[in-house]
Amino acid sequence: MMKFKEVFPPNAYSEAAADKITYARDGSEFEGLVKAVVYPTTKEQIANMIMLGKSEKLHFTIRGAGTNTLGACVPANSVVVDLSRMNKILEMTTNSVTVEPGVILSNLLKEIQKKGLFFPIKPLEYKVCSVGGLVAMNSFGLDIRYGRVENWIEELEVINGNNQKLKISGPQLKDFVGMEGTTGIIFSIKFKLLPAPLPKTVSIFKFNTISALMEKYDFVSKNKHVTSVYFLDEFCSSFLELGSSLLLIVEYDNDNGVIKNDEEIAKLDGFMEKLQHLIINKKYVSKEDPYIPIENIPKFIQWLRKNAIPCYGYMHLGIFHPCFRESSPLNTELYNIVKILNGSVPGEYGIGIKRKQFFSNPKLSRIKSNHDPSKIFNRGVLID
Ligand SMILES: Cc1cc2nc3c(=O)[nH]c(=O)nc-3n(C[C@H](O)[C@H](O)[C@H](O)COP(=O)(O)OP(=O)(O)OC[C@H]3O[C@@H](n4cnc5c(N)ncnc54)[C@H](O)[C@@H]3O)c2cc1C
Numbered sequence: 001m002m003k004f005k006e007v008f009p010p011n012a013y014s015e016a017a018a019d020k021i022t023y024a025r026d027g028s029e030f031e032g033l034v035k036a037v038v039y040p041t042t043k044e045q046i047a048n049m050i051m052l053g054k055s056e057k058l059h060f061t062i063r064g065a066g067t068n069t070l071g072a073c074v075p076a077n078s079v080v081v082d083l084s085r086m087n088k089i090l091e092m093t094t095n096s097v098t099v100e101p102g103v104i105l106s107n108l109l110k111e112i113q114k115k116g117l118f119f120p121i122k123p124l125e126y127k128v129c130s131v132g133g134l135v136a137m138n139s140f141g142l143d144i145r146y147g148r149v150e151n152w153i154e155e156l157e158v159i160n161g162n163n164q165k166l167k168i169s170g171p172q173l174k175d176f177v178g179m180e181g182t183t184g185i186i187f188s189i190k191f192k193l194l195p196a197p198l199p200k201t202v203s204i205f206k207f208n209t210i211s212a213l214m215e216k217y218d219f220v221s222k223n224k225h226v227t228s229v230y231f232l233d234e235f236c237s238s239f240l241e242l243g244s245s246l247l248l249i250v251e252y253d254n255d256n257g258v259i260k261n262d263e264e265i266a267k268l269d270g271f272m273e274k275l276q277h278l279i280i281n282k283k284y285v286s287k288e289d290p291y292i293p294i295e296n297i298p299k300f301i302q303w304l305r306k307n308a309i310p311c312y313g314y315m316h317l318g319i320f321h322p323c324f325r326e327s328s329p330l331n332t333e334l335y336n337i338v339k340i341l342n343g344s345v346p347g348e349y350g351i352g353i354k355r356k357q358f359f360s361n362p363k364l365s366r367i368k369s370n371h372d373p374s375k376i377f378n379r380g381v382l383i384d
Helices: 019-023 043-057 105-114 131-136 170-175 212-218 234-239 261-279 294-306 328-340 362-371
Strands: 033-038 060-064 076-083 089-092 096-098 153-159 165-168 184-192 200-207 227-233 248-252 313-314 319-324
Touching: 043 060, 043 076, 043 184, 076 328, 089 105, 096 105, 105 131, 105 319, 165 170, 170 328, 170 362, 200 212, 212 227, 212 248, 212 294, 234 248, 234 261, 234 313, 234 319, 319 328
Parallel strands: 033 076, 060 076
Antiparallel strands: 089 096, 096 184, 153 165, 153 184, 200 248, 227 248, 227 313, 313 319
16 A cells, blocks of 8 residues: 555545544444545545556545445445545536535535525435535435436536546436446536525424325425425324324425414424434434335325334425334335335435345446446445
8 A cells, every 4th residue: 555645645544443443334334344544635636546546456435424324435445535625616606516526515505595596406414415425326305396416417527447537417427426436436516506596485284194194295286386295204293392193394485384484494494304313312223215106105104103113204205214223124024015015215315235135227237337347436335
């Protein structure tokens, strides 16, 4: 590793035991082995790192903020490439912003808002996730109208496993967006921006029965001003001290909602974040993210209730988050139920290490071998 080490200044290369422990894990239950941790700050460093790393037979695990819950940042005796120091907003115009991958999404959203502009992809973990991770996972926010982040990328700059610097746009984006870091390192992203929308309003509806909830959902989903509909079951509403009923929290892009006051709305926004912590505090450490088609949502909720599985979700996207205590057999049964109900896993969080065995996609393997034939990036993730 002597030559490889010299790519980085001393404060950007570590073989310290504490770092090896920290970077052995991400937000999942998996644990791997770390050879070293590096913190590049330029694309030139990344290119040199790849060149020397290849000659020394090293391979790399790419890491943004490390929130992934499926092991996509878990190293396999690899050099962990922490991109958090590449955190500059490079340029902002009235319709685009160009950023380095380590920018934290919430910081970017603040800067965009200051200019009276809007970036529509805001996933639940926006306060911690990096934009590089957002793109590599092809994440989506909670407003159904905007889809996944792929719709909001104008151009990417990447270095692939052949050590080629590429500028990518249009259909070629698929070679990197959603590939979970298996094809190369994204070092610059140009996002599209919109003018700021009008303030939202919110209504909360409580139900005792699944049929009443579905009836209300059917009604609100016909309103073209509805942007998001959150579902909370009795467990989640009681964790939040909102009673213990089934709940729908409906967001509108006009004044149709009952709650119009900015402060109240900000408080509600905090609910879903607070819920994440409460669920973990109650020792529900594993969360799944199945997609369930609308017609089968009642059967799915019945199954959850029968098995006392806390769950929240996004009715408008058909994505639910059942929460499990560690090594619950129901976690595996969930996959069968989802299949029976014509749903799919993953709905949201990707594939990583955890779900690889359930998905083999020859198209992904072809993309991987074009860009990373020697498999230097993210070994064990997404594709073998
Ligand atoms: C509580 C919680 C809520 C979530 N809510 C949502 C949600 O609402 N919607 C949604 O879609 N997803 C959601 N997710 C999943 C989420 O999108 C991703 O975990 C997140 O965007 C990844 O950001 P990160 O910086 O933590 O990436 P990491 O976890 O660090 O990395 C994720 C993947 O991206 C790769 N990667 C990171 N940076 C780069 C780069 N520069 N170049 C190439 N590859 C890279 C990594 O190798 C890894 O494979 C949630 C996750 C959690 C834990």
